[in-house]
Amino acid sequence: MEFFDKIGKMAIGSRLRMLSEIVTEDASKIYNLYGIDFHPKWFPVYYVLAEGKANTITSIAKEIGHSHPSVSKIISEMVKAGLVLEKSETTDGRRNVVSLSAKGNEVTLKIQDQYTDLNSAIEDMLGQTTHNLWKALAEWEFLLEQKSLLKRVTEQQKLRERSNVTIVDFESMYLDAFVNLNTEWISHYFKMEESDYKALNNAEEYILNNGGYILVALYKGEPLGVCALIKYPTDDFDFELAKMAVSPKAQGKNIGGLLGAAVIDKAKSLGAKKLYLESNTILKPAINLYHKLGFVKIPERPTPYERCNIQMELVL
Amino acid sequence: MEFFDKIGKMAIGSRLRMLSEIVTEDASKIYNLYGIDFHPKWFPVYYVLAEGKANTITSIAKEIGHSHPSVSKIISEMVKAGLVLEKSETTDGRRNVVSLSAKGNEVTLKIQDQYTDLNSAIEDMLGQTTHNLWKALAEWEFLLEQKSLLKRVTEQQKLRERSNVTIVDFESMYLDAFVNLNTEWISHYFKMEESDYKALNNAEEYILNNGGYILVALYKGEPLGVCALIKYPTDDFDFELAKMAVSPKAQGKNIGGLLGAAVIDKAKSLGAKKLYLESNTILKPAINLYHKLGFVKIPERPTPYERCNIQMELVL
DNA sequence: TACTTTTACGTAACTAATTACGTAATTAAT
DNA sequence: ATTAATTACGTAATTAGTTACGTAAAAGTA
Numbered sequence: 001m002e003f004f005d006k007i008g009k010m011a012i013g014s015r016l017r018m019l020s021e022i023v024t025e026d027a028s029k030i031y032n033l034y035g036i037d038f039h040p041k042w043f044p045v046y047y048v049l050a051e052g053k054a055n056t057i058t059s060i061a062k063e064i065g066h067s068h069p070s071v072s073k074i075i076s077e078m079v080k081a082g083l084v085l086e087k088s089e090t091t092d093g094r095r096n097v098v099s100l101s102a103k104g105n106e107v108t109l110k111i112q113d114q115y116t117d118l119n120s121a122i123e124d125m126l127g128q129t130t131h132n133l134w135k136a137l138a139e140w141e142f143l144l145e146q147k148s149l150l151k152r153v154t155e156q157q158k159l160r161e162r163s164n165v166t167i168v169d170f171e172s173m174y175l176d177a178f179v180n181l182n183t184e185w186i187s188h189y190f191k192m193e194e195s196d197y198k199a200l201n202n203a204e205e206y207i208l209n210n211g212g213y214i215l216v217a218l219y220k221g222e223p224l225g226v227c228a229l230i231k232y233p234t235d236d237f238d239f240e241l242a243k244m245a246v247s248p249k250a251q252g253k254n255i256g257g258l259l260g261a262a263v264i265d266k267a268k269s270l271g272a273k274k275l276y277l278e279s280n281t282i283l284k285p286a287i288n289l290y291h292k293l294g295f296v297k298i299p300e301r302p303t304p305y306e307r308c309n310i311q312m313e314l315v316l
Numbered sequence: 317m318e319f320f321d322k323i324g325k326m327a328i329g330s331r332l333r334m335l336s337e338i339v340t341e342d343a344s345k346i347y348n349l350y351g352i353d354f355h356p357k358w359f360p361v362y363y364v365l366a367e368g369k370a371n372t373i374t375s376i377a378k379e380i381g382h383s384h385p386s387v388s389k390i391i392s393e394m395v396k397a398g399l400v401l402e403k404s405e406t407t408d409g410r411r412n413v414v415s416l417s418a419k420g421n422e423v424t425l426k427i428q429d430q431y432t433d434l435n436s437a438i439e440d441m442l443g444q445t446t447h448n449l450w451k452a453l454a455e456w457e458f459l460l461e462q463k464s465l466l467k468r469v470t471e472q473q474k475l476r477e478r479s480n481v482t483i484v485d486f487e488s489m490y491l492d493a494f495v496n497l498n499t500e501w502i503s504h505y506f507k508m509e510e511s512d513y514k515a516l517n518n519a520e521e522y523i524l525n526n527g528g529y530i531l532v533a534l535y536k537g538e539p540l541g542v543c544a545l546i547k548y549p550t551d552d553f554d555f556e557l558a559k560m561a562v563s564p565k566a567q568g569k570n571i572g573g574l575l576g577a578a579v580i581d582k583a584k585s586l587g588a589k590k591l592y593l594e595s596n597t598i599l600k601p602a603i604n605l606y607h608k609l610g611f612v613k614i615p616e617r618p619t620p621y622e623r624c625n626i627q628m629e630l631v632l
Numbered sequence: 633t634a635c636t637t638t639t640a641c642g643t644a645a646c647t648a649a650t651t652a653c654g655t656a657a658t659t660a661a662t
Numbered sequence: 663a664t665t666a667a668t669t670a671c672g673t674a675a676t677t678a679g680t681t682a683c684g685t686a687a688a689a690g691t692a
Contacts, residue, residue: 009438013343016336024329026465094657094670117472122325125459131452137331139445149342152437410640410687
């Protein structure tokens with residue numbers, strides 16, 4: 001089993017399966033040892049019947065956490081072995097009411113000792129270990145019920161990706177990225193307009209020297225996201241959030257979200273009270289993001305952009 | 317999963333299987349999350365190939381602890397998916413030499429992140445538990461390799477049965493048992509002889525009042541085994557171990573062994589140096605037991621019993 | 633050199649579970 | 663009183679492994 005140490009936690013499923021196989025294989029031999037004609041897989045069903053708790057296929061399935069076809073098969077095997085009786089003598093004709101036969105009840109007597117011995121053998125093993133497998137299993141079942149492994153991995157993924165992204169202030173070395181990333185999406189969804197050329201071709205003069213800012217998202221050092229904070233010409237707003245662009249190859253890494261949050265932080269630190277933005281409703285993920293960031297739709301107001309069909313604001 | 321708490325350790329196999337199922341089901345979704353077209357069950361094989369360690373079906377199987385048909389199937393699936401290449405261009409025409417294809421190597425790049433994230437997710441879970449599942453699994457694998465569950469249960473069984481057996485000195489209330497148990501096996505394998513009647517019908521007089529002893533094995537209070545220690549008439553031996561009988565319904569509980577050991581102890585405590593016994597070689601389990609107790613075959617000597625064809629002694 | 637044993641590995645059949653699906657009985661809703 | 667939805671459960675197909683078996687190549691042996 002040393003293989004598992006190298007392979008890491010990736011194969012915990014395989015590892016559990018293998019141990020389960022080793023254990024159940026021996027379980028089968030153990031029944032033999034006690035002279036009981038019994039398959040280990042019957043045990044959960046048998047146990048429920050011996051307790052006299054549930055007595056229809058579905059209720060047993062629910063009790064033991066199996067699917068009903070599984071119980072159905074086990075019951076038919078146990079019927080064949082003479083351990084279980086089926087009867088439909090209830091008011092509900094769909095139900096298959098089952099119970100232990102006389103022979104099935106005999107097993108109960110025989111199985112007592114085995115139960116005791118297996119229990120002590122396992123207790124003995126648990127006593128020899130420093131890490132209690134039984135309790136560890138219960139803890140894992142609990143944790144996985146609270147939050148699935150899938151969700152946990154997704155969270156780790158987000159966490160890791162976030163650490164790959166750093167948001168930095170604009171420098172002239174990022175000018176190309178600022179222009180290209182914006183040109184790319186604008187000409188993909190719409191067409192470049194007069195105001196686009198103005199803002200992109202003279203970014204430093206038009207945005208930065210005018211009291212505005214540009215933030216750049218670096219993904220593993222590469223500038224793959226940009227966003228501008230342009231000083232708003234009137235008193236209605238402090239800044240306009242504009243020219244936000246994220247490279248398609250960095251999509252799904254929440255770079256937009258990080259960039260947006262950073263831009264808002266920046267505005268806040270500058271004492272801004274109100275942000276403005278313009279967009280188009282066909283850009284669903286963008287609108288969604290703005291929403292998440294706290295922007296709300298406002299009534300139509302004049303804009304130099306042809307593609308603009310929605311305007312939003314964020315009160316800080 | 318509360319079912320398992322009631323059912324006890326009996327279903328540890330089921331419990332392991334269920335957890336394994338939950339985990340591997342999510343594993344499949346996790347590959348999806350990272351855009352990798354990959355079945356979780358391929359992973360162990362893939363890992364070995366990526367490490368460049370083993371490259372034939374059997375060697376991979378050995379490495380990962382699967383059967384070779386399992387690896388064979390996985391390889392053919394991975395070949396179909398274009399991740400693995402097969403070639404028989406070796407000197408040994410039986411071997412199927414496999415390796416990752418270019419596409420297979422691409423997976424290595426994609427899988428890195430997933431590997432990291434899954435590892436951290438699991439480490440995170442392990443950190444949240446007080447009982448470390450990972451280490452507990454390793455401990456169980458180790459313990460079961462040392463001694464199988466079957467063997468452990470067998471030992472517990474022996475231990476428990478021993479506690480059900482008590483060896484007591486003869487009392488007149490056990491006379492019936494002494495007579496019946498002996499009559500039963502003697503007339504089953506042979507026929508009752510003159511000396512049998514003498515010893516059984518006048519046990520108290522013939523054995524006890526003659527410096528001999530009778531010990532009784534009580535199984536859960538019931539006298540199911542007897543054994544006599546008869547004063548030997550000459551100086552050759554101190555006692556003859558005779559009239560040992562165990563009820564067929566208590567067979568396999570090592571009552572003979574316990575009884576034998578107790579009788580020898582008794583003889584020792586009486587200062588005896590040499591014990592004698594007579595038997596017949598068709599009684600294999602008995603001869604076997606005498607052997608285990610330390611008796612060795614001795615040359616033929618006169619005996620009143622027709623059925624006797626072997627004689628043994630034990631030097632204390 | 634010829635014969636036997638071992639090794640490598642594929643195919644087939646089995647196992648213990650699952651999902652998917654169909655059918656009949658019951659219950660709820662119009 | 664119909665009709666629709668739900669429930670109970672069996673059968674079939676699928677899954678991820680196993681053992682059993684057969685065949686061909688290689689290695690060992692007389």
